[in-house]
Amino acid sequence: MKKQKITQAAKHMIFILLIPALLIFSAGCSRQQMVTYEVENFELIRTVAVDKVDGQIKLTASTGVGLEDEPGKIYYAFGSSIAEAMENLRRSYTIGEAFFAYTEHIVIGSEAVDCLETVLDVVARSIDLRLGINIYIVQSGTAEELVTLCQGSETTLSDMLTSVVREVSRIGRGYIYTCGDVMSSLAKYGYALITVIAPSQSEEVWEGAPEYDVQTLGFAVVSEGKILGCTDEGATTGVLILNDLPCMQTIALGDVTVQVTDIDCKISSDDFQTINVAVTAQAGVIEDSGGVSLTDEQVRSELERALGTKLLQQVRCSLLLSQQYGVDFCAIGPALEKHSPTKFRDIDWQEHFENAVFNISIRANIQRTYDVSDTLELKGDNR
Amino acid sequence: VFSIKPQKVKKDRVNVPFHPPDPEPFTAKLSARAVEDIFADCYDFQKRELKLALNRGEVTVCFIDGLVSGSEVAEQVIRPITSRERLGCAKNQRRALELIARGGAYGHTANVRENINDVVSDLIRGYCAVIFDDIAAAVTFEVRTQEKRSIDEPKEEKSIKGSKDVFIEMLKTNTMLVRRHLPDPFLKFRSLTIGRRSKTTVTIVYIANMTNMLLVEELEKRISSIDIQAVTSAGDIEQYIADRPRCAFPQLLRTERPDRFCTNLLEGRVGLLVDGLPMGFLAPASFVQFMKMPEDNAYHFITASILTLLRYFAITVSLLLPAVYVAVAMYHQEMLPTRLMQTIIASKQAVPFPTAVEILSMLAAFELLQEAGLRLPDTVGKTVSIIGALIVGQSAVDAKVASPVVVIVVALAGIAGYTIPNQDLSAAVRIWRFAFVIAAVCGGFFPVMSLFCLLIYRLCSLDSFGVDYMYPFSQGGAVMILRALLKPPLYSEKLRWPDTGSVDRRKQR
Numbered sequence: 001m002k003k004q005k006i007t008q009a010a011k012h013m014i015f016i017l018l019i020p021a022l023l024i025f026s027a028g029c030s031r032q033q034m035v036t037y038e039v040e041n042f043e044l045i046r047t048v049a050v051d052k053v054d055g056q057i058k059l060t061a062s063t064g065v066g067l068e069d070e071p072g073k074i075y076y077a078f079g080s081s082i083a084e085a086m087e088n089l090r091r092s093y094t095i096g097e098a099f100f101a102y103t104e105h106i107v108i109g110s111e112a113v114d115c116l117e118t119v120l121d122v123v124a125r126s127i128d129l130r131l132g133i134n135i136y137i138v139q140s141g142t143a144e145e146l147v148t149l150c151q152g153s154e155t156t157l158s159d160m161l162t163s164v165v166r167e168v169s170r171i172g173r174g175y176i177y178t179c180g181d182v183m184s185s186l187a188k189y190g191y192a193l194i195t196v197i198a199p200s201q202s203e204e205v206w207e208g209a210p211e212y213d214v215q216t217l218g219f220a221v222v223s224e225g226k227i228l229g230c231t232d233e234g235a236t237t238g239v240l241i242l243n244d245l246p247c248m249q250t251i252a253l254g255d256v257t258v259q260v261t262d263i264d265c266k267i268s269s270d271d272f273q274t275i276n277v278a279v280t281a282q283a284g285v286i287e288d289s290g291g292v293s294l295t296d297e298q299v300r301s302e303l304e305r306a307l308g309t310k311l312l313q314q315v316r317c318s319l320l321l322s323q324q325y326g327v328d329f330c331a332i333g334p335a336l337e338k339h340s341p342t343k344f345r346d347i348d349w350q351e352h353f354e355n356a357v358f359n360i361s362i363r364a365n366i367q368r369t370y371d372v373s374d375t376l377e378l379k380g381d382n383r
Numbered sequence: 384v385f386s387i388k389p390q391k392v393k394k395d396r397v398n399v400p401f402h403p404p405d406p407e408p409f410t411a412k413l414s415a416r417a418v419e420d421i422f423a424d425c426y427d428f429q430k431r432e433l434k435l436a437l438n439r440g441e442v443t444v445c446f447i448d449g450l451v452s453g454s455e456v457a458e459q460v461i462r463p464i465t466s467r468e469r470l471g472c473a474k475n476q477r478r479a480l481e482l483i484a485r486g487g488a489y490g491h492t493a494n495v496r497e498n499i500n501d502v503v504s505d506l507i508r509g510y511c512a513v514i515f516d517d518i519a520a521a522v523t524f525e526v527r528t529q530e531k532r533s534i535d536e537p538k539e540e541k542s543i544k545g546s547k548d549v550f551i552e553m554l555k556t557n558t559m560l561v562r563r564h565l566p567d568p569f570l571k572f573r574s575l576t577i578g579r580r581s582k583t584t585v586t587i588v589y590i591a592n593m594t595n596m597l598l599v600e601e602l603e604k605r606i607s608s609i610d611i612q613a614v615t616s617a618g619d620i621e622q623y624i625a626d627r628p629r630c631a632f633p634q635l636l637r638t639e640r641p642d643r644f645c646t647n648l649l650e651g652r653v654g655l656l657v658d659g660l661p662m663g664f665l666a667p668a669s670f671v672q673f674m675k676m677p678e679d680n681a682y683h684f685i686t687a688s689i690l691t692l693l694r695y696f697a698i699t700v701s702l703l704l705p706a707v708y709v710a711v712a713m714y715h716q717e718m719l720p721t722r723l724m725q726t727i728i729a730s731k732q733a734v735p736f737p738t739a740v741e742i743l744s745m746l747a748a749f750e751l752l753q754e755a756g757l758r759l760p761d762t763v764g765k766t767v768s769i770i771g772a773l774i775v776g777q778s779a780v781d782a783k784v785a786s787p788v789v790v791i792v793v794a795l796a797g798i799a800g801y802t803i804p805n806q807d808l809s810a811a812v813r814i815w816r817f818a819f820v821i822a823a824v825c826g827g828f829f830p831v832m833s834l835f836c837l838l839i840y841r842l843c844s845l846d847s848f849g850v851d852y853m854y855p856f857s858q859g860g861a862v863m864i865l866r867a868l869l870k871p872p873l874y875s876e877k878l879r880w881p882d883t884g885s886v887d888r889r890k891q892r
Contacts, residue, residue, distance in 0.1 A: 019836045038713070039724070042724075044728070066725065
């Protein structure tokens with residue numbers, strides 16, 4: 001009986017000791033993770049800008065505006081690698097601990113595009129940085145310049161870029177690529193699209209507003225550490241349509257302005273020589289300054305034709321650009337692979353893509369929504 | 384030379400001999416003189432020598448003043464035994480004793496005693512003894528004083544839609560309350576006596592054709608094995624009959640409400656009432672029972688279900704929130720949203736203490752306030768709580784001794800703890816809350832989760848009278864778990880919970 005009790009107690013003890021041991025080892029605990037910090041010493045870095053100066057990496061870290069409208073801070077550090085520059089940044093400033101876990105945006109200067117893969121490698125390995133961080137390329141100029149230009153007493157580049165992300169999600173048009181997206185695209189297809197940004201003269205007039213604002217300018221096509229080119233406005237929309245990304249655009253068609261509410265793209269091909277791209281768009285009238293009646297079928301079909309022509313231009317523009325660069329950034333290949341995977345495996349897609357003929361068909365449907373003229377007449381009668 | 388200084392003895396427990404309790408400590412022949420000797424130095428002991436009618440000899444009436452009602456002794460005992468009409472026909476003392484025992488006196492109970500130990504035992508229970516010295520016998524009458532606390536409203540388990548009565552210190556009143564709530568002829572009260580000196584009466588309460596008799600036997604066995612001086616508090620029972628008395632979590636359900644006591648009896652549990660304690664105990668008890676409110680049945684089942692879920696959420700918050708805050712603030716800062724992190728940084732800027740010291744001291748201050756509020760009289764207690772909250776909360780923040788976030792975290796954990804229906808469980812959670820904070824200080828979430836696993840393991844290894852403490856979470860199945868977390872409508876609860884092993888599981892058609 002006593003022996004049994006001892007055995008049972010021993011089993012309990014082993015179990016009790018095993019739990020913490022298992023948790024610690026299976027959770028990948030390391031010494032680095034077990035270091036404690038006091039939060040009051042932190043400087044939350046929200047934007048990291050990477051540039052190349054004389055063969056060295058220059059890191060510019062920007063904090064956002066503080067809770068009580070404390071002005072944001074900018075820190076600089078140099079290093080032979082990004083990790084070294086980050087370490088130097090941490091060491092240089094003894095007042096606060098530079099804390100990178102809250103980094104939301106990484107901006108790469110146009111001259112430092114060849115560092116892209118290194119940046120992504122650092123993001124993937126770091127315990128602080130996450131793959132969900134948004135990544136941008138500055139159109140022409142250094143990232144540091146952009147950070148400095150956008151620094152105001154009550155706003156910073158971090159806040160502006162956060163607004164850009166929020167706006168893209170709110171209006172349902174455009175896409176901000178993250179480090180994870182770029183990394184997976186480079187690994188899978190050898191190219192990636194990255195949002196291009198540039199400073200623009202600010203129109204804000206309130207006190208403390210910065211002189212410059214930030215604007216997005218389409219996507220940069222990056223392959224093998226080089227920027228092959230950038231998409232213009234039309235091609236950018238085409239890329240969004242073909243990649244099945246949010247694309248709620250407003251298009252003016254004479255007296256009527258319509259908003260595309262839903263867009264669907266189907267890509268198919270039997271011989272991979274002629275590729276059929278079928279786009280179906282749903283739109284609604286949001287402004288009518290000419291008293292156009294959508295009940296008139298002829299007027300409606302004319303509007304639909306005009307909308308289709310606009311969309312056709314956008315799609316064609318992006319397809320031509322992608323053929324010009326020799327990079328399938330419109331994701332035609334992956335769509336065809338999904339459609340007929342066995343056939344797709346047997347062909348040299350790159351060769352087919354460069355010589356492919358695109359048969360684009362657009363079907364636009366403008367829904368009859370609120371007929372303002374009728375309502376006005378009704379109101380007149382009542383009076 | 385007499386010295387009150389205790390001797391320093393090594394291995395004290397070994398050197399002090401063990402004497403088993405003596406059921407008959409007095410050996411003298413039963414007589415008024417012998418009883419008087421036993422109660423020497425007792426100012427409340429009273430005796431009165433009386434002559435029986437027609438000069439049939441002398442008897443002595445003894446009682447403890449205060450325990451018995453003087454007027455009842457005079458009216459129901461002294462007057463009849465001195466009356467010629469009632470005892471005139473008694474030829475000798477033996478015959479007189481028989482007449483008294485068989486209705487010559489008016490007491491509603493009359494016991495003939497020939498052993499001095501029985502007489503002494505009766506006297507200290509509020510009986511009056513009529514001792515016949517010549518024949519060494521006595522008749523004892525129950526003439527207990529009716530002075531007792533009134534049946535008040537429950538203070539610990541507030542009732543809104545339920546009955547408002549509450550157990551008091553008198554066992555008989557408590558059994559009466561149970562009988563009134565549950566007038567079932569199969570309701571049984573099995574009586575036992577414990578306490579070497581107090582000789583406290585405890586009553587095991589069960590429903591004969593429903594309760595698992597093994598439970599009753601087990602409870603009786605455990606109570607019989609209790610060897611203590613006196614039963615003066617609930618701990619004197621709980622700590623002796625609990626399966627794991629070293630565990631801080633309560634293992635006996637304690638209630639001051641007769642309606643809750645009866646509801647649990649109807650679930651197949653065994654009850655325990657103790658003379659002198661204004662509460663009833665119920666066994667077996669599982670964690671789920673401690674999370675239930677007596678009011679749950681009174682509410683609509685949707686309301687009751689949401690409140691039950693809220694309680695489970697509250698116990699988690701109360702147990703883990705300070706530890707999670709410490710872990711996040713010290714080790715896993717990347718987990719918080721940016722704005723919240725900025726708020727925490729801003730609030731901690733001027734505080735000179737590290738997070739660990741800050742939160743441990745605030746928790747300690749909170750406990751001090753709670754203790755002070757509990758120990759002081761109601762009016763003063765409330766004032767202390769308000770002033771304490773102001774001082775410890777607002778002033779500490781103003782003086783930059785503590786950050787507002789820490790005050791909020793500690794206050795939230797404390798308030799969440801108040802929603803736990805059982806005070807014993809709440810106390811256990813308070814202890815473990817400190818343990819979790821210390822674990823978080825040591826290494827963030829990993830020690831916290833390790834400790835949490837250990838706690839779950841510990842709770843799952845507990846049992847109460849053979850029933851899993853964590854039933855149905857440990858082995859009950861999905862349906863039973865849902866029944867524990869949510870309150871099904873009363874009309875759909877056809878069967879009793881299986882954990883009590885009730886012999887009659889069906890509750891309704």
